[in-house]
Amino acid sequence: MMEELKNYLIEFFASSELNRLHENYGGGRIFSDPLVGVASGADPIYQKYKEVVGPEHYTPLEFWLAEGKESLPSSKLRIISIAFPFVDKIRKESKNIIELKRLKLPAEIYSVGRNYANAFKKETCIQLIKFLEKKGFNGIAGLISKNFTILTKGTFYSNWSERHSAFAAGLGTFSLHEALITEVGCNVRFGSVVTDAPLEITPRKSDEPYANCLFFAKGTCKKCVENCPAGAISEKGHDKNKCYVYGRKIERKVNLRIGSILKPHYRFINGVWSEQAPPVGCAFCQFGVPCMDKNPMASAQK
Ligand code: B12
Ligand code: SF4
Ligand code: SF4
Secondary structure: OHHHHHHHHHHHHHHOHHHEOOHHHOOOEOEOOOEEEEEEOOOOHHHHHHHHOOOOOOOHHHHHHHOOOOOOOHHHOEEEEEEEEEOHHHHHHHHHHHHOOOOOOOOHHHHHHHHHHHHHHHHHHHHHHHHHHHOOOOEEOHHHOOOOOEEEEOEEEEOOOHHHHHHHOOOEEOOOOOOOEEOOEOOEEEEEEEEOOOOOOOOOOOOOOOOOOHHHHHOOOOHHHHHOOOOOEEOOEEOHHHHHHHHHHHHHHHHHHHHHHOOOEEEEEOOEEEEEOOOOOOOHHHOOOOOOOOOOOHHHHO
16 A cells, blocks of 8 residues: 555645646645655654653644544554655755855745645545545644644744654654755655554654754754854754744845735644744745755665
């Protein structure tokens, strides 16, 4: 069933109108073909996430039960993690801004792509759940769940971290700028579906959380530190509060400029369904860096 599921997603990415940029930016795709990994619901790493993310972070079974599904052993659950890689056109235009040292506002095409991506990621989860249901199985997803929330106690975290599930499913590792670096780079977004379909589990290459980052693996690079206009990245890691404040600044400016074509955004925050200004953000740390579109440690890991 795994092959069929992957082909289904590839076809959906190619045909969905929601995976399209606004016509002002050519109307092409936002994301190229997805990467898909599968973790076991019984993977002990989800217990570790109660320490490294927060005690509120769900295990797959806790999440399943919170969504009103029937109780079953954790080992019967699977987490399908999907990486959504931004297309080369978005990466190229964003990289140009870095090369020209115009690190003020992100490329408009990225702002639009990032904003339109939210509706597409949600629809991908809805369609994947329908695909599983047609085969007699069930599914739930953080991106469309009323139980999902972002917690803001001093710093930011959520009760279902998409990149921690991507790590569990062997899709990549964390890094100095904190993004998960996959085999097609860090400039990707993530979604996941928890299901009772007995899918084959994807093995992790290693349990080392930072193996794909040149700084942690070799002590080199730090290109993301140079790129960050907010000074939010240092050898000590990523300062989420600085990053957040800078992001809101960018959001105001970009919304003034192209807000009329951006899509509205809703999400649960501390349990409350809240309308937000269309999120935009900067992501200069992900463009023009060695990990933008590949795992820079891939050849050394063979
Ligand atoms: C809250 C949030 C933010 C906050 C805080 C970010 C953060 N790092 O937590 C703010 C507003 C700053 C933010 C900014 C951005 N975000 Co954001 N954000 C989220 C959100 C909603 C929750 C993240 C969360 O729960 N974090 C939990 C904390 C604990 O995670 P962490 O600090 O990264 O985890 C560390 C520890 O676990 C540690 N660790 C320590 N010991 C161990 C041991 C083991 C075994 C492991 C595995 C790890 C580990 O390693 C990790 C990295 O240092 C997710 C969506 C989601 N539901 O997951 C998106 C998400 C993380 N964001 C995303 C993106 C793309 C962005 C931006 C680029 C947006 C933009 N500006 O355009 C920036 C990039 C900032 C950056 N450099 O990472 C993507 C990530 C894509 C990727 N390749 O990783 C996500 C997954 C959204 C999505 N659906 O695609 N975001
Ligand atoms: S730019 Fe370099 S140091 Fe920063 S996360 Fe990527 S590989 Fe690591
Ligand atoms: S998203 Fe922007 S502000 Fe945040 S860490 Fe990356 S470059 Fe810095």
